[in-house]
Amino acid sequence: MASYALEFEKPIAELERQIDELKRLATDRELDVQREIAPLAEKLALLRSEIYRNLTPYQRVQVARHPRRPYTLDYLHGVFSDFVELHGDRLFRDDPAIVGGLARLDGQSVVVIGQQKGRDTKDNLRRNFGMPHPEGYRKALRLMKMAERFGLPVVTLIDTPGAFPGLGAEERGQAEAIARNIEEMAVLRTPIVAVIIGEGGSGGALAIAVGDRVLMFENSVYSVISPEGCAAILWRDASLRERAAESLKLTAPDLIGLGVVDEIIPEPAGGAHADPEAAALALGPVLKRHLAELVRVRPEKLVRRRAEKYLRMGKFEEA
Amino acid sequence: MAWFRKDRRPRTSQRERLEIPADVWDKCEACGQVAPKDKFTRALGVCAECGHHRRVEAAEYLNILADEGTWVALDGKLKSVDALGFEHYKDRLAASLKKASSSDAVFTGTARLDGMPVHLAVMDFRFMGGSMGSVVGEKIARLAQRSVDKRVPLIIVSASGGARMQEGVLSLMQLAKTSVVIAQLREHGIPFISICTNPTTGGTTASYAMQGDVILAEPGAVIGFAGPRVIKQTIGQDLPEGFQTAEFLLEHGMVDAVVARGLLRATCAQILRLLRGAPAREGEMAPTGAAPEDGT
Ligand SMILES: [Zn+2]
Numbered sequence: 001m002a003s004y005a006l007e008f009e010k011p012i013a014e015l016e017r018q019i020d021e022l023k024r025l026a027t028d029r030e031l032d033v034q035r036e037i038a039p040l041a042e043k044l045a046l047l048r049s050e051i052y053r054n055l056t057p058y059q060r061v062q063v064a065r066h067p068r069r070p071y072t073l074d075y076l077h078g079v080f081s082d083f084v085e086l087h088g089d090r091l092f093r094d095d096p097a098i099v100g101g102l103a104r105l106d107g108q109s110v111v112v113i114g115q116q117k118g119r120d121t122k123d124n125l126r127r128n129f130g131m132p133h134p135e136g137y138r139k140a141l142r143l144m145k146m147a148e149r150f151g152l153p154v155v156t157l158i159d160t161p162g163a164f165p166g167l168g169a170e171e172r173g174q175a176e177a178i179a180r181n182i183e184e185m186a187v188l189r190t191p192i193v194a195v196i197i198g199e200g201g202s203g204g205a206l207a208i209a210v211g212d213r214v215l216m217f218e219n220s221v222y223s224v225i226s227p228e229g230c231a232a233i234l235w236r237d238a239s240l241r242e243r244a245a246e247s248l249k250l251t252a253p254d255l256i257g258l259g260v261v262d263e264i265i266p267e268p269a270g271g272a273h274a275d276p277e278a279a280a281l282a283l284g285p286v287l288k289r290h291l292a293e294l295v296r297v298r299p300e301k302l303v304r305r306r307a308e309k310y311l312r313m314g315k316f317e318e319a
Numbered sequence: 320m321a322w323f324r325k326d327r328r329p330r331t332s333q334r335e336r337l338e339i340p341a342d343v344w345d346k347c348e349a350c351g352q353v354a355p356k357d358k359f360t361r362a363l364g365v366c367a368e369c370g371h372h373r374r375v376e377a378a379e380y381l382n383i384l385a386d387e388g389t390w391v392a393l394d395g396k397l398k399s400v401d402a403l404g405f406e407h408y409k410d411r412l413a414a415s416l417k418k419a420s421s422s423d424a425v426f427t428g429t430a431r432l433d434g435m436p437v438h439l440a441v442m443d444f445r446f447m448g449g450s451m452g453s454v455v456g457e458k459i460a461r462l463a464q465r466s467v468d469k470r471v472p473l474i475i476v477s478a479s480g481g482a483r484m485q486e487g488v489l490s491l492m493q494l495a496k497t498s499v500v501i502a503q504l505r506e507h508g509i510p511f512i513s514i515c516t517n518p519t520t521g522g523t524t525a526s527y528a529m530q531g532d533v534i535l536a537e538p539g540a541v542i543g544f545a546g547p548r549v550i551k552q553t554i555g556q557d558l559p560e561g562f563q564t565a566e567f568l569l570e571h572g573m574v575d576a577v578v579a580r581g582l583l584r585a586t587c588a589q590i591l592r593l594l595r596g597a598p599a600r601e602g603e604m605a606p607t608g609a610a611p612e613d614g615t
Contacts, residue, residue, distance in 0.1 A: 165545030165553050170563060173573045175524035175544035183498040183530055187506070202482070202491060203525040203544070210495050224482045224491040224522075229549075233484065249403045249487045258402070260488055307499045311460060313492040314453030315402035 004273075006062050008051060012270065015044045048270045055219070057254075058245035061227060063219040064198045065161075068273035070280065071130075072099055072114030072157045075197065078280030079287065080105050080112060088139060092172065095136030097128045097164070098208075100143045105155070106288055108295075111147035113140045113208055114157030114197070130199075131164035134177035137207050141181050144188055153191040153291050156208045161226065163204030178207040185210035186310065187303050191294035193287060195265070196220040196252075197272075212306050213290045214260065216252040217279070218267040222260070223250035259313065263290075347371055363580045372537050372580055374517060377443035378420045380476050384439060384584050385430035392428040394461055397454045399423055401485070408485040411447060419446040423454040424479070427462040432474070433588035433600065438466045441476040442523070449479035451522050452486040456493025459527060463500035463511075472510040472591050477528040480546070481521015494526040501530045510594045512587055515542045515565065515574065533590055534574045535583070536565035542574070 005013035019040050026033040055063065063069070076083050080103035087094040100113035115132060118124030140156075147154045163174050185192060185208075192211035200209065200222030216222060225233075227241035230248060234240075255261040265286050272279035294302065345356040349371035358367065363383055364375040381390050401408045420426070424446040430439050440462050442449045459475065466473040482490040504511050513531030515524075517540035524544055528534070536542055543550075543563040551558055561567050568574045578586045592599060 163544060165550045167550070167554060167558070167562070170543050170545065170550065171571050173529075173571070175542075176529040176573055178525040178544065179494075179498070179527070179529040182494055182526060183502045183505075186495065186499045187502045203494060203522055206491055206494055207525075210498075222488055224486075224488055225484055230484055247403065247405050247487075248484075255488060258487070258489055260492055307503075310492065310495045310499045313496050314456050314489055315400050315486075316453045316457055317398045317400050319396040319398060 004066070004068050006059070006066065008055075008059055008062075009270075012044065012048055012051060015040065015047060019044065045269065048274075052219075052270060056242065056245070057221075057248075057251050058227060058242040060219050060251050061199075061221050061241075061245055063271045063273070064221045066271065066273045067119070068276075069198055070272050070276040071119075071159060072116045072197065074276055075157055075280055075283060076103065076112060076114075078277065079284045080110070083112070086143060089135040089142060091138055092135045095128075095133050095139060096126050097130055097132040097160070098136035098140055100140055102152075105284070105291065108153070108288075108291060109150075110153050110155050110291070111143050112155045112157070113143055115160040115205075115208070117159060117198070128164055130160045131162060132160065132204060132207075133164055133166075133169045134172045134174050137163075137177040137181050140208050141177075141184055144181075144185065144192075148188050148190045151190060153193070153295060154188070154211075155287060155291075156192065156194045156211065158194060158196045158200050158205045158209050158222075159198035159220075160201045160204050161199055162201035163207065178203045181207040182210055186307065189299035189303060191291060191297070191302060192306075193290050193294070195283065195287070196222050196261075201226065210306075210310070212294050212302060212309075213262045215263045215265055215286060215290070216255060216261045217265045217272060217283075218252055219271050220252060221250045222252075222255055223248050258315075348373065365580055370538060370579070372517065372539055374444060374478070375580075376420065377426065377441045377445070377476075377478070380441045381430070381439075383580060384432055384474065384476070384587065385437075386432065386434065389431040390428055390439075391430070392426060393465075394427055394458050395422055397422060397458055399452055399454045399486070402453070402489060403485070403487050405485040405487070411485070415446045419443050421446065423458070424449045424451065424483075425455045425458050427458045429465075429471070432584060432591070435588065435591055436469075436471045437587075437591070438462050438471050438473045439476075440474070442478045444478040444480075444518075447483065449477075449523070450481060450483035450490070451479060451493050451526075452483035452490045453493065455483075456490075456496045459493075459497045460500045463497065463504055466509050466511075467500065467503050467507050470507070470509055472512070472594075473504060474512045474514065474587060475527055475531075476514045476516060477519040477523050478516045479519055479521070479523035479528075481523055491522065494522050497527050498530065501527055505530075505532070510591055512590060514583065514587075516540050518542070520544065520546050529573075532594070533576075535576055535578045535586065536568060536574045537580055537583075538565055538577055540565045542568050 082104040085101040115130045117130035118127040194209040194211035196216040227245035228238045230244035231240040252264045268275035268278035347366040350369035352368035364373040427440045515536040
């Protein structure tokens, strides 16, 4: 755990280490250290909430990218039951950067789709760091169309640095795959709830994030470009990523303010990676509440409301 | 249309100007061929020697596509705002407004094309790289909605580096906003022709540019999702010759045809008539005119 501590998490890690030390001492020497531990634990809780309450936008980006942060499959197992993974786009290959399939959410059958990052280097090579190819998006669309046919709601979990920028991806029409998904999702005749669980990286995120409701975990981010990419383009200096992260307004509270996101899902103290189970427990009820509201709406009305919502997005003047 | 002609000033550098009298001669960037400026202009910015399609002003596409005197602009008063307080965005908008021919990176309006009513949107690369922000999204959405309401075909000429960073995620949402209306166009069976010019990348390609019933591309245009530099950086090797060009996309099945600029109007007219099941016009060009084998 400590080895993954982000720079600003180091004071937390240090306190955790002290507490662990005390506990070990206590066990080794059969001492009662409860009196010493209690104030430390209190201090730890305070420090955690203090640090996490004051995260800068770029620190949130770091939390959203944390290697211990729960990923799509963690939520699939923590929130849903009966998951059957369905593979392939029926056109080219199966893209492991996107997982999807049938599952149950408290009795309700749903189709779940999400980008999947890898936990280690080997896993990440297979998952391509959660950066899908066109066939990943086409698999997602195939599953969404299936959901529509069987009247099942769609839940998407978004966690990607972006769609993969590579030779094969371009050859096979990355732009077309994303454009098609966005268009089809705009008129899909079944409820869609999209949840940004980590990184919402531009078009590669939006390609599975058009929905009746868009939710965001407290420390997730959603942006048109990465802070690094933005800094490189604007100031020719990727190290200015902190300034770029401020400018881009990519945090969950920012996006609520811009009318792009409907609800923030609170994370456990210290971020979702500090307690993945608690994060899963937080997601379940929120999803159920939104789905319960949406499944009652007739498809025509659902699609009309979705269209109206997106047609309102944007800020401009008319002289 | 004198309002844009006055902008057609020579843009050669001081050094070149010494060699070539700038207001008379011009030089092709691709093959170096020197020809009277007037000749380039009459050829719609296409080099007679090598066929290279130079970038022309956005307003030139009105000459290229619309019947003379039929263009009526719409929504010209929509202006971008600095919703995020993004540094220097206001200054960049002001600078772009000075040199561009529209209030933002796209202008939209109604026109006739070979006698048929069309709704036409042309993106302006000179306005912040043709980037798609709230105004571009709104103008395209309104025009497409008008196409649904009036059952008039839509033509969008794209030239864009993608979404407008300075508007953050609001610019990303324009992909969804425009897609909502394009989906309605499709549902109502109103033809939509997308024309990709150099360059068409990023969010623009990942939305309406790739959503046409028919997608045409100008010869040599760079079309893709990621920019060539980003791809090169990611894969750590040079890109193959011709990667992401219109011809490359045609070969990989991503566009319907590569069409020389001078044939765009005739090709659109022909496609729109065929889609409507309308009879051919006398003297209409043969369909092979659009095929790449014919030397575009
Ligand atoms: Zn030439």
